[in-house]
Amino acid sequence: MSDKNEILDLELMPELVVVTGMSGAGRTEAMHVFEDLGFFCVDNLPSSLIENLVDMRCNSDDGPNRLAVVCDARNGDYFGSLTDELIALKNKGINLHVIFLDADDEKLVARYKSSRRRHPLCSDGTTIAQGIQLERTLLMRLRSMSDTVINTTDMMPSALRDTIRQLFAKGDERRGLAVTVYSFGFKHGAPVDADVVMDVRFLPNPYYDPDLRGLTGLDEPVRDFVMLRDETIEFKKRWHSLLDVLMPGYVAEGKQQLAIGVGCTGGQHRSVALAESTGDYLKSKGYRVSVAHRDLKLAERGGRVDYSTETPDVHAAV
Structure with a gap:
């Protein structure tokens, strides 16, 4: 110097x-x-x-x-x-x-x-x-x-x-755990690398609403359809309670990477909205989180399958 x-x-x-x-x-x-x-x-x-x-x-x-x-x-x-x-x-x-x-x-x-x-x-x-x-x-x-x-x-x-x-x-132990939350569609294959898998196909499907079919869980109308329902509100309470038990355990065990898969039928609507919500919740708790959408490139846009995106939509870890 x-x-x-x-x-x-x-x-x-x-x-x-x-x-x-x-x-x-x-x-x-x-x-x-x-x-x-x-x-x-x-x-x-x-x-x-x-x-x-x-x-x-x-x-x-x-x-x-x-x-x-x-x-x-x-x-x-x-x-x-x-x-x-x-x-x-x-x-x-x-x-x-x-x-x-x-x-x-x-x-x-x-x-x-x-x-x-x-x-x-x-x-x-x-x-x-x-x-x-x-x-x-x-x-x-x-x-x-x-x-x-x-x-x-x-x-x-x-x-x-x-x-x-x-x-x-x-005082910063949670930042040592790199968490990836990703959405996927079961019809495109079950995840092979997820440590935790949450199936949200029990929630009402926006796919059957013609106005929402061509949108994704990243769009506000779909997000509101999924997240504002009584079923989802109750599910989130219990899902967050489960995460509050799981995550400190993984940190204490010394785990350095954790993958959480959230799946619906096509990986376009419900799983995308819930993966985003899960990522936001874990970030608010101090974890280092990336959110990705494995099958969003296969989403139906206006009645057709869009293959223009070659890689999943990924949010950088924070």
């Missing part, structure tokens, strides 16, 4: 997490969590390039402004300068958090034996245990300056994920 841009850079500074520690202690699993939390992630980054990455994200208008990088012994000669690089970054006022992942030697040996992978510091004639001792000596100073040390000896992967989410998604 140049001196003349230092003040601007500090104002725009992204959050930076550096994940390091013992090989086999869970760095890959940790990076998966940061990816799910929306961080811009780089694995096995040479320490000398961290500042360049921060500078690049400061000057970028798109993408996440939260960075997570893994720096470890795989970097060879570059790794030795990591502690000095981190001190320099902190001295410049960069919002930096260093996580050190550790585990007992016996557990690390067992993990490497079960994975059949070679330890990065093991050369010909060197045992896994010797490689671990060499790495531990190399990382001694780095461990002492880390902000958070996590010992994964007795941790299942899910416990490590929960620990990281508690550190970096506290």
